[in-house]
Amino acid sequence: MPRSGKTGGVQARKATPETGRYLYAVCRGVDTESLRTVRGIEDQPLEVVEHLDLVALVSTVPLSSFGEEALRSNLEDLAWLETAVRSHDAVVHAASALAPTAPMRLATICFDDHAVRARLREWYISLTHVLDRVEGCSEWSVKVLSPPAASSSPTVDARPSSGAEYLRRKKAAAAERADTTESAVASAGLIYEQLSGRARASRQLPHQDPRLSGHEGTMVLNAAFLVSDAEARSFADLIGLLADEHLGLLVDGRGPWPPYSFAMLG
Amino acid sequence: MAAVLVCDVGVAVTLVESATVATVGSEAEPGRRQPARDLAPIALVDLLDRLLGSGVVVAGDVVVSLAGVDLVEISLHLMISSVRAEMAESGRTTRG
Numbered sequence: 001m002p003r004s005g006k007t008g009g010v011q012a013r014k015a016t017p018e019t020g021r022y023l024y025a026v027c028r029g030v031d032t033e034s035l036r037t038v039r040g041i042e043d044q045p046l047e048v049v050e051h052l053d054l055v056a057l058v059s060t061v062p063l064s065s066f067g068e069e070a071l072r073s074n075l076e077d078l079a080w081l082e083t084a085v086r087s088h089d090a091v092v093h094a095a096s097a098l099a100p101t102a103p104m105r106l107a108t109i110c111f112d113d114h115a116v117r118a119r120l121r122e123w124y125i126s127l128t129h130v131l132d133r134v135e136g137c138s139e140w141s142v143k144v145l146s147p148p149a150a151s152s153s154p155t156v157d158a159r160p161s162s163g164a165e166y167l168r169r170k171k172a173a174a175a176e177r178a179d180t181t182e183s184a185v186a187s188a189g190l191i192y193e194q195l196s197g198r199a200r201a202s203r204q205l206p207h208q209d210p211r212l213s214g215h216e217g218t219m220v221l222n223a224a225f226l227v228s229d230a231e232a233r234s235f236a237d238l239i240g241l242l243a244d245e246h247l248g249l250l251v252d253g254r255g256p257w258p259p260y261s262f263a264m265l266g
Numbered sequence: 267m268a269a270v271l272v273c274d275v276g277v278a279v280t281l282v283e284s285a286t287v288a289t290v291g292s293e294a295e296p297g298r299r300q301p302a303r304d305l306a307p308i309a310l311v312d313l314l315d316r317l318l319g320s321g322v323v324v325a326g327d328v329v330v331s332l333a334g335v336d337l338v339e340i341s342l343h344l345m346i347s348s349v350r351a352e353m354a355e356s357g358r359t360t361r362g
Contacts, residue, residue, distance in 0.1 A: 034302070085313050097302035106317040138305065141312060205315050213311045222315070229303065256305055260316035 020109040021049075021116055022061040024091040028131045030055050030099035038094045041087040049113045051120035054127060057091055058116060066109055075107075089258075096258035100135040102127060103260050126265040134263065137200055137226050138256030142239060143208075144191055144221035145250040146184035149177050180248075181218060187246045188221035194242060198235055199225035203261050217250065224261035232256055 022041055032048055032055065040046045040059030049056040065074060074080045088106055095101045110116045120127070160166035196202040207219040227235045236253065243251035308316075 081314075082310055085310065085317055088317060089308060089313055093305055093307075097305055103317075138303075208311055208315065212314070213309075224316075254306060254308075254312075256303070257308055258305060260313075 017111060018063055019060050020063050020066060021058045021112060022066065023104050023108045023110060023116060023119075024057045024059075024088055025095050025101045025103045026120065026127055026131075027055045027057065027095050027099045027101045028053055028128075028135075030095055030101075034098055035094055038091055039087075040091060041084060046091060049116040049120070051117050052124065054120050054124065056116050056120055057095060058110075058113070061109065063109075066107065071107055092258045092260070096138075100131040101258060102130045102134065102263040103258055104263075123265060130263050130265060133201070134226065134259040136230070137228050137259060137262075138232065139259045139261055140199075140225045140227050140232075140235060140239075140253065140255035141257065142191070142195060142221065142223050142225065142254075143215075143219060143252040144184070144188040144246075145215055145217045145219050145252065146181060147217040147248070147250055149173075149180065181220075184218065184220045184249055187249055191242050191246065191251070192221055192223055195223070195225055195235070195238065198231065198238055199227050201226040201262055205261065220249075226259055226262045227255070229256070 024040070024046075035046055035057070038046050041061055044059040044061070047058050047060075049058055064070060074084075085106060092101065092103045096103075110119065160169060192202070192204065203224045205222045205224060207222050208215065210216070210219075213219075225235070232255070236255075239251060239253035243249075243253075
């Protein structure tokens with residue numbers, strides 16, 4: 001695993017730099033030899049920048065595609081975005097499997113290693129807190145969906161006997177749909193509370209757009225939980241129990257993942 | 267309907283009648299970090315939730331960062347448009 005030299009970058013600032021250092025994550029106590037086979041964005045070798053016990057995982061990216069202007073247009077290209085996101089995640093996954101890891105946001109790019117090290121120095125205490133928080137833990141995702149309303153119920157199969165009867169049924173169906181959503185939201189709240197009670201930390205994320213996620217029905221919960229690995233099995237069991245309790249809902253539990261949602265500084 | 271979404275390695279989603287929960291990946295190993303833990307893969311949409319919306323935000327003498335929320339929102343909006351365009355395109359191909 002190559003270690004970056006301590007120099008470099010000072011000269012680069014005089015002219016417009018052509019490359020930057022893409023920062024994937026900051027780890028502690030990672031066996032860097034184990035990361036030797038991992039490649040970064042555009043198949044560049046992964047390198048480390050160290051400060052005390054912190055290890056930043058970096059690789060070189062061309063600013064022709066990762067500079068501010070280029071990023072603005074590239075981020076709108078789904079294929080480009082997916083490739084970048086997947087490359088970023090591959091590094092984070094590999095590191096998280098080995099050691100406490102604080103993932104960075106997509107496209108966190110420094111001028112050079114000097115700038116990376118300056119960040120590590122400046123954020124040392126905050127990063128240490130983040131790493132303490134996530135050590136021995138993984139992220140679990142739990143989504144709750146209210147399925148699309150069934151097109152008919154057994155009692156509505158018969159043809160309405162009159163126009164008034166038709167309207168009555170139509171109104172009842174609308175009321176039922178409203179009830180369903182309202183009760184789904186209430187159930188989702190209970191599910192979130194119970195799971196939070198068993199997690200080190202929890203967060204609610206914005207509900208996903210069905211055009212991106214492809215889900216049907218209404219998403220009423222998109223939550224992330226930080227769970228200690230020792231309790232992962234019982235946490236997964238609890239998701240199953242809650243799914244049994246709320247049979248009208250779809251409960252989608254996934255994990256363990258790197259602690260993406262729990263790496264905020266401060 | 268008794269249903270739980272069981273995820274198959276974070277991509278394919280199957281609807282089943284039994285209430286078995288979806289856990290992907292291996293059993294956690296309490297108290298052990300080495301050798302490597304098995305972490306489950308993440309679907310693109312879930313990664314976008316996380317990589318654009320959270321994580322450590324770098325500022326200062328950083329060339330580029332996505333700290334600007336506007337940028338992320340604009341990008342996601344445009345991305346949704348491009349996804350829809352792609353879906354429409356593939357729909358035409360299928361029909362034709």
